[in-house]
Amino acid sequence: MNKYRSHKCDQLTKNDVGKNVSLAGWVNKKRDHGNLLFIDLRDNYGITQCIIDKENANFKQLEKIQLETVVKIEGKVLDRSLDTINKEIKTGEIEVSIKSFAILGSCKELPMPIFSDQEYSEEIRLKYRFLDLRRKKIHENMILRSKVISFIRNEMGQLGFLEFQTPILTSSSPEGARDFLVPSRLNPGKFYALPQAPQQFKQLIMVSGFDKYFQIAPCFRDEDARADRSPGEFYQLDLEMSFVEQEDVFDVVEKLLVKTFERFSKNKLISKKFPRISYTDALLKYGTDKPDLRNPLVIKDITEIFKRDDVTFDIFKKLVKSGSNVRCIVTKNTKDKPRSFFDNIDKWAKDQGASGLAYFTIDKDKDIYAKGPVGKFFSKESLQEIMKETKANVGDSIFLACNKKIELERITSIARNKIAEDLDLIEHNVFAFCWIVDYPMFEKDEQTHKISFSHNPFSMPQGEINKLDFKNPLEILAYQYDIVCNGIELSSGAIRNHIPELMYKLFAVAGYDKKQVDDKFSGMINALSFGAPPHGGIAPGIDRIVMLLANEKNIREVTMFPMNQNAQDLMMNAPSGVEEDQLKELNLSLKLKK
Numbered sequence: 001m002n003k004y005r006s007h008k009c010d011q012l013t014k015n016d017v018g019k020n021v022s023l024a025g026w027v028n029k030k031r032d033h034g035n036l037l038f039i040d041l042r043d044n045y046g047i048t049q050c051i052i053d054k055e056n057a058n059f060k061q062l063e064k065i066q067l068e069t070v071v072k073i074e075g076k077v078l079d080r081s082l083d084t085i086n087k088e089i090k091t092g093e094i095e096v097s098i099k100s101f102a103i104l105g106s107c108k109e110l111p112m113p114i115f116s117d118q119e120y121s122e123e124i125r126l127k128y129r130f131l132d133l134r135r136k137k138i139h140e141n142m143i144l145r146s147k148v149i150s151f152i153r154n155e156m157g158q159l160g161f162l163e164f165q166t167p168i169l170t171s172s173s174p175e176g177a178r179d180f181l182v183p184s185r186l187n188p189g190k191f192y193a194l195p196q197a198p199q200q201f202k203q204l205i206m207v208s209g210f211d212k213y214f215q216i217a218p219c220f221r222d223e224d225a226r227a228d229r230s231p232g233e234f235y236q237l238d239l240e241m242s243f244v245e246q247e248d249v250f251d252v253v254e255k256l257l258v259k260t261f262e263r264f265s266k267n268k269l270i271s272k273k274f275p276r277i278s279y280t281d282a283l284l285k286y287g288t289d290k291p292d293l294r295n296p297l298v299i300k301d302i303t304e305i306f307k308r309d310d311v312t313f314d315i316f317k318k319l320v321k322s323g324s325n326v327r328c329i330v331t332k333n334t335k336d337k338p339r340s341f342f343d344n345i346d347k348w349a350k351d352q353g354a355s356g357l358a359y360f361t362i363d364k365d366k367d368i369y370a371k372g373p374v375g376k377f378f379s380k381e382s383l384q385e386i387m388k389e390t391k392a393n394v395g396d397s398i399f400l401a402c403n404k405k406i407e408l409e410r411i412t413s414i415a416r417n418k419i420a421e422d423l424d425l426i427e428h429n430v431f432a433f434c435w436i437v438d439y440p441m442f443e444k445d446e447q448t449h450k451i452s453f454s455h456n457p458f459s460m461p462q463g464e465i466n467k468l469d470f471k472n473p474l475e476i477l478a479y480q481y482d483i484v485c486n487g488i489e490l491s492s493g494a495i496r497n498h499i500p501e502l503m504y505k506l507f508a509v510a511g512y513d514k515k516q517v518d519d520k521f522s523g524m525i526n527a528l529s530f531g532a533p534p535h536g537g538i539a540p541g542i543d544r545i546v547m548l549l550a551n552e553k554n555i556r557e558v559t560m561f562p563m564n565q566n567a568q569d570l571m572m573n574a575p576s577g578v579e580e581d582q583l584k585e586l587n588l589s590l591k592l593k594k
Helices: 059-064 122-127 136-158 199-207 246-264 279-286 303-307 314-321 339-351 380-390 405-422 500-509 514-520 522-528 542-549 580-585
Strands: 020-032 036-042 047-053 070-079 094-105 181-183 191-193 212-221 232-242 276-278 299-301 325-331 358-364 368-371 397-403 433-437 442-444 451-453 480-485 488-495 535-538
Touching: 020 047, 020 094, 036 059, 036 070, 047 059, 047 070, 136 212, 136 232, 136 246, 136 542, 199 212, 199 232, 199 522, 199 535, 232 246, 232 542, 246 433, 246 480, 246 488, 246 535, 246 542, 276 279, 279 299, 279 405, 279 433, 299 405, 303 314, 303 325, 303 380, 314 325, 314 397, 325 380, 325 405, 339 358, 339 397, 339 405, 368 380, 397 405, 488 542, 500 514, 500 522, 514 522
Parallel strands: 047 094, 276 433
Antiparallel strands: 020 036, 020 070, 036 047, 070 094, 181 191, 212 232, 232 535, 299 325, 325 397, 358 368, 358 397, 433 480, 442 451, 480 488, 488 535
């Protein structure tokens, strides 16, 4: 028998009444009723209420014991009276009368309470992360994370995938973020890079003749922190398949995610077959390629209407003539909303760096007319045209924005979310997945006018290979896709370019000559020259999946030991300085900026 415990703190029931038991765990809470002391004992599995009366020789010592002290308790299981049963915990029908106890691990004064989920500063929580992880909500999040990963791993096996591990020390790769570099002692002046993703290796696994690969892969990117992105490192479900087209990848991922989200959440999926939305349509309808489809509002482009003579809204008309566009958001049945509702949206838009949002409400007397600050600029005929284009009705309101494309997409995207939140239109307790497809292969930098890859440089372009128009590269689409849930991007993926000659041509568009490609991607190019199968894959983010399942808004809440916003580990004091001898051994010297 285990010398510390006969039972875990979630196991005892009415069937155990009368038994002598031993429990071990942390003192979660104490309640002193004078002659009777109640102690909630907590372990990884649950809580058991223990009691001791004043006559017991251990009473005074237990009365003074610090919360979070680790103790072993021996005692007898008692039945609780009906009026003291706690239905919130598994052991709520019993309690343990303490006969003796022993301190297994003492505890200093706590910097934060453990039995409460009260919010504390990031600095305190991350410095004492081992204490933070004891708290109920975040402790359960970590258990959920473990179960989700185990479930996914099992499901991938059921789907015929084999799990392989790829190198952590590798070469630098243009994945779109900064690499973490590791100096090589045996190769002075040269550096390894920690992988931003196992991209090239998983393709090489396909070239090696394996049909389906997966890995719960650690990835490292020197990026700034965001609510849905950890600085430094994160984990993804990396997978790759041979002899597949885009729809084959979609089929596998949809099956996996539907099973996972149904298994670990009570929230419903709006659809088990995820809608496909082109990149162009996503930017037009939602202002973003990460749309939250729980929000029913859709953005409409009505630029052409502002070229009519009977629209006299001169500010917008002048902007349209100079190349700007006009887009609008229709809100249904909002004519009775107070003026303050509309003015607050306009003020909010100005706070976001926009010039504001113009608005009017469609009303009707004998004829339809526009009511609001800019209503007078629209004739009956122009309003009818707007109603036709936007499917708006009498009683609906229309918010308008005018700007160049990129800024217009930004403000209408966040305005769409803001308006939906203010009107309580977002459907909660559901998951709305979608695929964003048909990404452009290339994009042009607005400042430098340089053409670069818009997504993954190893992607296959759409269309017949010998008919691709390299003179108009911005028109080339790629078999690239993102999966999005509730406005959060879970993953990017692509059907890969497995033809070396085509890869040289595509990289040439982005400014790489043949030698540069050979030098930078020698392993990949060489491997593809020895009979590579058509293949494709994707890599959904584990942290973001768990964040959605746990209904958390910050990825830190589902990460065991996250860094802070400045990419620092406050608990382990990383990053830290190194000794001069270590630098010499690596043939390095520091030259810090003043």
